[in-house]
Amino acid sequence: MYDVAIIGAGVVGGMLARTLAAYDLKICILEKESDVGMGATRANSGIAHAGYDAEEGSLKAKLNVQGSRMMEQITKELGVPYRRNGSLVIGFGDEDRESIEKLYARGLKNGVEELRVIDGEEARRLEPGLADGVTCALYAPTAAIVCPYELAVAAVGNAMDNGAELLLDFEAGHIEKKEGYYEICAAACSQGGCGSPAEAEREDSLQGKEPSGASAFPQMPQPRKVCARYVVNAAGIYADEVAKLAGDGSIQIHPRRGEYLLLDRECGDVVSHTIFRTPSKKGKGILITPTVDGNILVGPTSVDGEDKEDKATTQQGLAEITARARENVKDIPLRKVITSFTGLRAAGNTGDFIINSPSQGFVNVAGIESPGLTAAPAIGEYVKDMLAGQGLELRRKPDYQPCRRPVYAFRNASVEEKNEMIRRDRAYGRVVCRCETVTEGEIVAAIRQNPPARDLDGIKRRTRAQMGRCQGGFCMPYLAEILSREMGISYEEITKSGRGSEINVCKTKE
Ligand SMILES: Cc1cc2nc3c(=O)[nH]c(=O)nc-3n(C[C@H](O)[C@H](O)[C@H](O)COP(=O)(O)OP(=O)(O)OC[C@H]3O[C@@H](n4cnc5c(N)ncnc54)[C@H](O)[C@@H]3O)c2cc1C
Structure with a gap:
């Protein structure tokens, strides 16, 4: 049983997870995609707005200005540009x-x-x-x-470093209110029916047994059902659908x-x-x-x-x-x-951020359009206080670590620093992406760090490899080779961005 389940690993879900991870809580983040930050967080202007745009008195205005004030310190702690x-x-x-x-x-x-x-x-x-x-x-x-997707990756990573669990490829498809907690089933499971033999097999993984092998990253377990005392709906453009799963039809998002x-x-x-x-x-x-x-x-x-x-x-x-x-x-x-x-943009039906609680223990964080990136750290604090108001006990962890070691950017280092990096690990001496000067050392770090890069786009968002002028034309085969080696999977299993985007169909030559 989790204390808090957060549905959606965008910058808002990520920042909330990081905020809550400072306390003695069992937290999970459920994300339907194969990586974090894949919704609006991936494609926006990347501006930490000053806060003059939103109507005075609105939640947008309040949380924008607070978030803008918090952003510099948070990005410093998380090592985000x-x-x-x-x-x-x-x-x-x-x-x-x-x-x-x-x-x-x-x-x-x-x-x-x-x-x-x-x-x-x-x-x-x-x-x-x-x-x-x-x-x-x-x-x-x-x-x-600010770099929005790096902020989401770092926030989730820092929450994981402090004990939060991330369940990828988990689309919340069914939510049931039980006595004092909620049961959330993944969409595939709710179609097949929770409790089916296939489901029971997957459930075993939740108990710490070997996963069924469906994961693109074999060592990551893939439970299809979780139970939590508190649920936060931070599902971005799908927050209206997730609210409906919990019986709240008041939100519309287009x-x-x-x-x-x-x-x-x-x-x-x-x-x-x-x-x-x-x-x-x-x-x-x-x-x-x-x-x-x-x-x-x-x-x-x-x-x-x-x-x-x-x-x-x-x-x-x-x-x-x-x-x-x-x-x-x-x-x-x-x-x-x-x-x-x-x-x-997740345009809601009120013109303001919709942060409310339709039932005890369930919180909607919906309609988070611009300035949602800026406001995300303040939204995390706001929702934490709402949950506390509903009885969530917050005891600060003595060993909470607010800082995260960033994937070191080789291209920005001085010659002395570069030499030192190569001396410690020769993989930093091998440049894989020539356009952006990204080394094998950085790519391996991105695959090994929380949350691990599991596909080519995951590497791109964490290291900038494939983001330059050639857009991956040169380095993609080398990245696939490193992914295959580090993850212990075959070339045919390497994907661009999760299941269904495999880049190699089969071997044409032995
Ligand atoms: C064009 C554009 C420009 C913008 N520019 C700025 C800007 O400059 N500055 C600024 O402050 N803000 C800006 N924003 C707003 C900002 O991008 C968003 O407010 C912010 O990214 C919202 O984050 P989120 O976590 O709420 O949503 P998302 O990033 O969309 O995350 C929601 C997550 O929930 C997951 N999910 C959905 N349904 C389910 C389910 N059933 N089960 C599990 N997971 C699920 C999704 O896969 C996704 O990862 C802009 C937005 C857009 C689109």
Whole structure:
């Protein structure tokens, strides 16, 4: 029996797990995908917003500002890239000036520090590439950039290092309230029926016996049913469906698509601040921002959809990004695009974050659209307090370890540090991904660390191997070889991103 089961290993579930792992609790995180951070957390702008955007008095506003204040310390403890680069909301003319003044006033009410309205000249001094027509800007020095998926990986990893358990490929498909606890069954199990012979066999693994072998990482057990006294629904875009499983039909979530273009690191100095356009009736507009890894990100579009799995990019979306970005910043080298992608915002039916408890011991954390990445650390604290209010006992662990050793980035090390790393482990002397200078030592560390990289995309998100100009064209076979060796699985079992994405069908030659 777990004290707390968290459904969803995005940045919100991960941050909550990390927060709770500081206490003497038995915690599990249930994730339907083959890795953590695979929902909205994987595809967003990566901005730790200052907090002037959300309506004053809303949960979004409160948790955004708190999260923004917490982010620097947390990223330091978790070894996640973070940079306080500041943001500019730029305006062209009187109407935009009025909107900027409103944002400024809202920011002050929300408690955002150091906020200033500046004129076009000062804005161009800060950011020389801005369009000539910029007449004013809202300058927020406390805005920052962070790597969202690394934050989720590190938060879950730190929670695991402190005793939390992660169950991957576990899609909560059935929830039943029992006397003083909840029983959660995985979707495959709820279709086949809990208690079936196949299920009983899987259940054995929960008791510490050998797993059935269905896992892509044989040493990870795969129970299909868990029981917990408290359940937190942090299932992102599917949080409405998970709430329904627990008998709560009050939440509706639809996907709002956001497409992006990512530019090569060669263009990394195009802007140093995050540049937003003044919001209009058409939405917040296209932003241009550096990423913590030195690329430039342009986007996102904002289009309401219905399909919660539709992450395709469209010609129309990418054309819109290109046109709008050029209005804001001069000379964006849009021919240096290395990839495009789409993220799905979990747009809820209230306009605010939906954090509530429809029944004793069950908490919804739903509708966590932007600024959910920024707010995640504060959401963790908020939900922890809610659970305590419902009777969860919180006794601080004496041996809690808040820090996590990051996968060491060889490319950022000095020559002396590199030599020392190679002296300690020769695998750091073998560069596998040439575009991003990622060594075998880093890849092996990512496979061995909590939560382990189990497939090619997992390695990518933890080390940046395959994220450069060639997008894995060169290094993918070497990564597959290392995965096969480290995980003790055959080449045919290596996947790009979990079951069903095997990259090798069969041997063509002996
Ligand atoms: C285009 C875009 C831009 C954004 N930009 C920013 C930004 O710059 N700054 C900012 O602060 N925020 C931003 N956000 C918002 C931010 O990305 C989200 O608020 C945040 O990632 C939400 O995290 P989450 O953990 O709630 O959801 P997710 O990351 O979606 O995680 C939910 C997890 O639950 C799992 N799951 C779902 N159903 C089940 C089930 N039945 N059983 C088990 N697991 C399940 C999913 O697989 C997923 O891993 C942006 C979002 C988008 C889409």
